[in-house]
Amino acid sequence: xxxxxxxxxxxxxxxxxxxxxxxxxxxxxxxxxxxxxxxxxxxxxxxxxxxxxxxxxxxxxxxxxxxxxxxxxxxxxxxxxxxxxxxxxxxxxxxxxxxxxxxxxxxxxxxxxxxxxxxxxxxxxxxxxxxxxxxxxxxxxxxxxxxxxxxxxxxxxxxxxxxxxxxxxxxxxxxxxxxxxxxxxxxxxxxxxxxxxxxxxxxxxxxxxxxxxxxxxxxxxxxxxxxxxxxxxxxxxxxxxxxxxxxxxxxxxxxxxxxxxxxxxxxxxxxxxxxxxxxxxxxxxxxxxxxxxxxxxxxxxxxxxxxxxxxxxxxxxxxxxxxxxxxxxxxxxxxxxxxxxxxxxxxxxxxxxxxxxxxxxxxxxxxxxxxxxxxxxxxxxxxxxxxxxxx
Amino acid sequence: xxxxxxxxxxxxxxxxxxxxxxxxxxxxxxxxxxxxxxxxxxxxxxxxxxxxxxxxxxxxxxxxxxxxxxxxxxxxxxxxxxxxxxxxxxxxxxxxx
Numbered sequence: 001x002x003x004x005x006x007x008x009x010x011x012x013x014x015x016x017x018x019x020x021x022x023x024x025x026x027x028x029x030x031x032x033x034x035x036x037x038x039x040x041x042x043x044x045x046x047x048x049x050x051x052x053x054x055x056x057x058x059x060x061x062x063x064x065x066x067x068x069x070x071x072x073x074x075x076x077x078x079x080x081x082x083x084x085x086x087x088x089x090x091x092x093x094x095x096x097x098x099x100x101x102x103x104x105x106x107x108x109x110x111x112x113x114x115x116x117x118x119x120x121x122x123x124x125x126x127x128x129x130x131x132x133x134x135x136x137x138x139x140x141x142x143x144x145x146x147x148x149x150x151x152x153x154x155x156x157x158x159x160x161x162x163x164x165x166x167x168x169x170x171x172x173x174x175x176x177x178x179x180x181x182x183x184x185x186x187x188x189x190x191x192x193x194x195x196x197x198x199x200x201x202x203x204x205x206x207x208x209x210x211x212x213x214x215x216x217x218x219x220x221x222x223x224x225x226x227x228x229x230x231x232x233x234x235x236x237x238x239x240x241x242x243x244x245x246x247x248x249x250x251x252x253x254x255x256x257x258x259x260x261x262x263x264x265x266x267x268x269x270x271x272x273x274x275x276x277x278x279x280x281x282x283x284x285x286x287x288x289x290x291x292x293x294x295x296x297x298x299x300x301x302x303x304x305x306x307x308x309x310x311x312x313x314x315x316x317x318x319x320x321x322x323x324x325x326x327x328x329x330x331x332x333x334x335x336x337x338x339x340x341x342x343x344x345x346x347x348x349x350x351x352x353x354x355x356x357x358x359x360x361x362x363x364x365x366x367x368x369x370x371x372x373x374x375x376x377x378x379x380x381x382x383x384x385x386x387x388x389x390x391x
Numbered sequence: 392x393x394x395x396x397x398x399x400x401x402x403x404x405x406x407x408x409x410x411x412x413x414x415x416x417x418x419x420x421x422x423x424x425x426x427x428x429x430x431x432x433x434x435x436x437x438x439x440x441x442x443x444x445x446x447x448x449x450x451x452x453x454x455x456x457x458x459x460x461x462x463x464x465x466x467x468x469x470x471x472x473x474x475x476x477x478x479x480x481x482x483x484x485x486x487x488x
């Protein structure tokens with residue numbers, strides 16, 4: 001149905017924001033997210049997008065301005081990466097607690113130091129607990145689709161939570177990919193204009209962002225937790241609706257050649273496409289390996305993951321971030337705890353790969369699968385492995 | 392406020408902790424925090440109202456006749472009024488308990 005074009009993924013994300021008719025954008029340029037906001041800025045300047053583009057002096061101000069525009073009732077978008085996400089940190093919690101449906105693209109990049117502009121997931125893992133919906137995409141088409149869908153998810157009356165689309169910096173944001181665009185008319189039907197339940201209006205004054213005494217803080221947090229977990233159903237409903245319109249189906253945990261797989265790799269983001277190549281080659285050699293792609297990170301898809309893993313003997317979790325000082329790695333820890341209470345569970349092994357832009361090849365995944373098979377038999381003194389580290 | 396905070400369940404919390412009624416902070420009697428309170432010496436008070444102006448709470452009440460006193464429910468005992476008083480007619484007196 002849609003037109004197939006070649007487009008830089010950052011530009012495709014900007015284009016999606018335009019199709020979603022974002023009304024307010026506040027962002028600060030940071031590598032490798034810059035092309036997204038740069039392009040949006042020119043779309044606004046050229047009159048292609050009727051939105052308020054707020055130039056700010058930092059990411060702390062960018063997300064604060066987004067809270068302001070969202071509180072005023074505008075459909076709001078921002079984008080950042082790494083140090084920028086870190087600079088937003090304290091405000092990110094406030095945006096979700098105040099239930100503002102801001103959509104943010106995060107071009108995932110390693111955190112300093114040492115200074116690195118290249119890709120890993122260290123930035124978003126440090127912002128794991130901010131109370132936002134967090135989605136990972138694998139290629140340009142997904143980055144485009146999920147940017148449009150994120151607005152509908154965030155603004156759903158039973159969700160009303162800000163949403164992050166994670167896309168790997170450079171290796172996804174800066175590549176030109178073939179993707180199928182959708183037209184404005186379809187997006188307008190899919191995504192009606194945003195009608196906030198509450199917004200700043202002198203006619204009906206309200207207090208937003210009041211402080212909470214110890215008597216009530218726990219209840220406020222419980223409501224946030226329950227709402228975020230319950231958002232799962234709405235997210236999958238909206239993905240299904242998009243699937244019917246475009247033929248592109250998305251799942252919280254996606255499966256690749258998992259039929260009869262005794263060994264499963266689990267990856268997020270761009271790594272998944274590389275892992276697919278390794279799985280194809282290993283399958284051809286008769287190794288019963290499959291791949292799970294964790295698309296939805298928050299809310300954590302506990303039931304879907306358990307279901308997808310059922311039957312596997314070895315589950316290899318590939319993290320693209322470290323949790324310094326932890327005995328384990330961020331995704332590994334969560335996956336292990338997801339299976340702890342089950343009587344029948346696979347051996348769950350962890351590999352941290354691709355830090356600070358280090359390339360991860362299909363050969364790397366093949367080596368990881370081979371190592372994991374040995375480890376599953378013989379055991380290991382380590383809780384996880386930092387794959388490829390010298391020394 | 393519709394219900395005392397310590398009885399409210401999580402299901403009853405407004406979206407995003409939104410408050411529809413103004414002045415809800417009135418329910419918090421911050422006067423409980425006080426370890427000292429201001430006492431005015433009327434003979435030296437010129438009724439200028441500086442204490443009333445600078446009180447951050449505000450917990451200073453103007454009385455008939457134009458003199459001032461503290462509101463015991465909300466005075467935290469910070470002492471700004473005593474510090475700023477033009478004639479020095481306010482002294483901070485420790486609470487007795």
